[in-house]
Amino acid sequence: MSSYNNNSVRLNAATKVAVFGGTHGNEMSGVTLVNLWMKNSNEIQRKGVETKPFITNPKAVEKCTRYVDTDLNRAFTAENLSAPGGESLPYEVWRAQEINNMFGPKGSPEAYDVIFDLHNTTSNMGCTLILESSKDHFNLQMMNYIKKALAPASCLVLLNEHPLLKYSTSRSVAKHPVGLEVGPQPQGVLRSNIFDSMRVIIKHALDFIELFNEDVEFPPCTVEVFRVLERVDYPRDANGNIIAMVHPNLQDCDWEPLNPGDPMFQTFDGKTIHYQGPGTVYPTFINEAAYYEKQQAFVTTKRETLVASAVKKS
Numbered sequence: 001m002s003s004y005n006n007n008s009v010r011l012n013a014a015t016k017v018a019v020f021g022g023t024h025g026n027e028m029s030g031v032t033l034v035n036l037w038m039k040n041s042n043e044i045q046r047k048g049v050e051t052k053p054f055i056t057n058p059k060a061v062e063k064c065t066r067y068v069d070t071d072l073n074r075a076f077t078a079e080n081l082s083a084p085g086g087e088s089l090p091y092e093v094w095r096a097q098e099i100n101n102m103f104g105p106k107g108s109p110e111a112y113d114v115i116f117d118l119h120n121t122t123s124n125m126g127c128t129l130i131l132e133s134s135k136d137h138f139n140l141q142m143m144n145y146i147k148k149a150l151a152p153a154s155c156l157v158l159l160n161e162h163p164l165l166k167y168s169t170s171r172s173v174a175k176h177p178v179g180l181e182v183g184p185q186p187q188g189v190l191r192s193n194i195f196d197s198m199r200v201i202i203k204h205a206l207d208f209i210e211l212f213n214e215d216v217e218f219p220p221c222t223v224e225v226f227r228v229l230e231r232v233d234y235p236r237d238a239n240g241n242i243i244a245m246v247h248p249n250l251q252d253c254d255w256e257p258l259n260p261g262d263p264m265f266q267t268f269d270g271k272t273i274h275y276q277g278p279g280t281v282y283p284t285f286i287n288e289a290a291y292y293e294k295q296q297a298f299v300t301t302k303r304e305t306l307v308a309s310a311v312k313k314s
């Protein structure tokens with residue numbers, strides 16, 4: 001619970017922290033880092049915090065596939081979490097209930113304070129932190145801390161609080177859910193640069209939590225975020241088959257401005273399809289492999305500057 005005191009948001013110490021890997025079993029940086037930390041967790045321990053490394057979808061990891069029955073990172077709905085049926089449920093629905101029992105219950109005071117969920121993308125997104133709320137001042141302060149600690153390397157913040165496009169993530173059982181999405185990395189593949197970037201972001205994030213728990217007050221700050229606006233599907237024929245690819249001018253240009261009239265898709269017979277929106281947007285998750293099944297070629301975002309209140313331990 002938060003209350004305001006001298007304009008500073010007061011929060012309890014963040015003592016229960018988890019790092020999830022393998023929410024998608026073919027995203028290898030998170031799987032590998034979490035497996036490493038399960039053998040020896042010294043690197044992720046900090047004073048006054050217990051950090052638990054955890055493989056969320058072991059069956060998918062074993063098969064090196066995104067999921068077995070259904071996408072675990074969409075499964076944490078109130079309906080799924082209360083569904084009867086036990087082991088007769090789809091594997092990931094059952095697993096979501098188990099994770100909710102261990103790290104939640106979602107929305108309850110007993111829930112974990114912070115969960116970092118490690119993902120890789122085939123898109124050229126670089127280092128991206130994913131937030132689910134613009135009002136979580138603890139997380140906004142953490143984003144600011146990580147960005148400053150990483151500079152001159154960069155790390156962008158994707159904010160998904162879209163009423164229709166937001167989904168029920170594994171990390172959403174925590175009070176402060178943080179997604180970490182690093183790419184480009186093919187599915188089933190490890191790249192050392194991507195692995196190292198992910199590792200250093202988790203280091204800074206845990207350092208922030210340690211400082212917070214040691215009573216450091218973080219003064220008000222601003223954080224640049226990219227807010228999810230719209231899902232854009234591939235052009236399709238009447239039978240629903242894809243008839244175009246991401247245009248070469250857009251491919252790999254995640255986070256770069258896309259203006260009305262700019263090339264967006266290239267049909268198989270060589271025609272260019274242009275972006276027709278009303279103004280400049282910042283596309284991301286461009287040509288993500290896992291999103292073909294979700295009818296998404298990319299997502300558009302708009303840049304926003306959020307103000308984070310000061311935060312301090314109560």
Ligand SMILES: CC(=O)N[C@@H](CC(=O)O)C(=O)O
Pocket residue numbers: 024073119120121122130169179181288290
């Ligand atoms: C490529 C990929 O899996 N991205 C994640 C993003 C997130 O964690 O919010 C997902 O769709 O679940």
Ligand SMILES: [Zn+2]
Pocket residue numbers: 023024027118119120
């Ligand atoms: Zn993923």
